[in-house]
Amino acid sequence: MHELSIAQSIVQLSEQQAREHHSSQIEEVELEIGRLAGVELQTLEFAMESAVKGTLLEKAKIIRHYIDGEGQCSDCETVFPVGNLFSPCPNCGSYLVNITKGRELRIKSIVIK
Ligand SMILES: [Zn+2]
Structure with missing residues (x-):
């Protein structure tokens, strides 16, 4: 399962x-998850729950920022919200769209005790 390996790498x-900071407790982890990153959000939630068990993250507060998709049309340069990777430009109908936001999948910050 894709989401489980993502959850495990977040934990790792x-x-x-x-460990690099000789700490045995993580207080908070902030994640940025793009809605176009290709992960099933509910599955990721579930995977995180099981991945943190018995780790330094077990008691940590996990803050998730979901980032909505945004694209820019290559033809008319209109910037518009993108619900999926195959949305055409609402202005000119072009499919030549650069996805500018929403593919993020990263740890934004970690607070260590
Ligand atoms: Zn356009």
Whole structure:
């Protein structure tokens, strides 16, 4: 499962940070998850719940920022919200759209005790 490996790498990266700072507790992890990142959000939630068990992240507060998709038309340069990767430009109907936001999938910050 794709989402489970994402959840596990979030846990691994966070624990690595904590260890580098000789800490045994992570207080807070902030994630940025783009709605166009290709992950099933509910599945990721579920995967996170099981991935943090028994780790330094178990008691951490996990803050999620969901980032809505945004694209810019390559033909008329209109910027518009994108609900999926195949949305045409609402202004001219072009499919040549650059996705500018919504593909993020990263740890924004980690607060270590
Ligand atoms: Zn356009």
